[in-house]
Amino acid sequence: xxxxEIWEFVLKWALARMSTQHNVDNLSQWTSSxxxxxxxxxxxxxxxxxxxQIPSKLFWRKVNPFKSIFxxxxxxxxxxxxxxxxxxxxxxxxxxxxxxxxxxSVLIERDHLSIIASWIDKKEESFYNTRSTPYSFTLLxxxxxxxxxxxxxxxxxxxxxxxxxxxxxxxxxxLIGGYNPLSLHPYNSYTNSNGxxxxxxxxxxxxxxxxxxxxxAYITRVNL
Numbered sequence: 001x002x003x004x005e006i007w008e009f010v011l012k013w014a015l016a017r018m019s020t021q022h023n024v025d026n027l028s029q030w031t032s033s034x035x036x037x038x039x040x041x042x043x044x045x046x047x048x049x050x051x052x053q054i055p056s057k058l059f060w061r062k063v064n065p066f067k068s069i070f071x072x073x074x075x076x077x078x079x080x081x082x083x084x085x086x087x088x089x090x091x092x093x094x095x096x097x098x099x100x101x102x103x104x105s106v107l108i109e110r111d112h113l114s115i116i117a118s119w120i121d122k123k124e125e126s127f128y129n130t131r132s133t134p135y136s137f138t139l140l141x142x143x144x145x146x147x148x149x150x151x152x153x154x155x156x157x158x159x160x161x162x163x164x165x166x167x168x169x170x171x172x173x174x175l176i177g178g179y180n181p182l183s184l185h186p187y188n189s190y191t192n193s194n195g196x197x198x199x200x201x202x203x204x205x206x207x208x209x210x211x212x213x214x215x216x217a218y219i220t221r222v223n224l
Contacts, residue, residue, distance in 0.1 A: 003053040003134075007063060010049070014041040027065050039069035046070065050094050053134045055121060056082040085126050104139040107166050107175060111214050113137055116164060119204060119219050120179060137164070158184045168211075175208040 015022065018037055022030060046069070054063065059078070067075055077089035103110055110130040117135050118127040128134070140163070141156040157163060163184055166177035181202045201222055209216035 003050045004055075004058045004062060007049055007054070010042065010045055011066075014038055014045075017041055032068075035066070035068045038066070042069060046074070047091075048094070051078050052081050052089075052093050052132070055134055085123075085128075085132070103137065105166075106142070106144070107168050108208075108211070112175075112208065112211075112217075115214065115217050116177075116179065116206065119206065120162075120181075120202075154184065154186055158186055160184065173211060175211055176205075177207070178205045179203055 011024070015024065015038070018034070018041065022034055051059070051063070051074070059082070070078075074091050077091050081089060103113060114128045114130050114133050117133045118124075120135070121128075140160055141153055143153075146152050146156060161183055162179070162181045164177060164179050166175060168175055179202075181200050182198055204219055204221045206217065206219045208214070209218070
């Protein structure tokens with residue numbers, strides 16, 4: 001379960017325990033007393049959520065509206081982390097519920113995935129490390145195990161959400177791959193309901209010239 005999902009479940013639990021029911025989609029109607037009541041309910045739980053694992057975009061949309069219930073220093077630490085991840089926060093960062101200690105791949109290591117995760121979040125300079133990577137990765141398809149047929153590839157990979165594909169060039173051992181934020185689909189179903197092709201500016205291609213040299217990483221983004 002992603003950390004943002006934990007927050008959503010905890011928030012739902014807390015809202016059900018408030019003295020009156022409130023609409024979270026219209027927080028402008030909330031009074032300071034409403035937020036104070038919510039803070040009292042969540043006071044002992046807030047320190048146990050891995051806020052630093054929540055991508056900044058999701059935090060801004062789904063958590064920031066409730067910033068008044070946060071301890072001031074914790075909230076400043078979270079904002080500081082998003083602006084400059086290399087600056088140590090005042091509050092201790094809780095260990096990840098999951099990490100990249102074990103990855104099911106014969107081509108890449110944990111450090112490769114940390115860089116790819118950084119590219120997904122458009123972190124071009126200060127990359128995640130294996131402890132701070134906010135994503136989990138599941139192996140869907142391995143050609144040497146599942147076969148090289150296109151039908152098998154689509155059977156295992158279609159409709160699974162965002163995907164990363166990685167291949168190793170036989171000639172020189174170079175790793176090449178790409179990230180697609182859109183779900184893969186069966187043949188001839190990549191159009192929207194109006195018949196137009198789906199598009200995204202978040203996909204990218206990448207390569208590692210040498211597997212052993214992380215600094216050989218190279219990325220090319222899509223320009224629309």
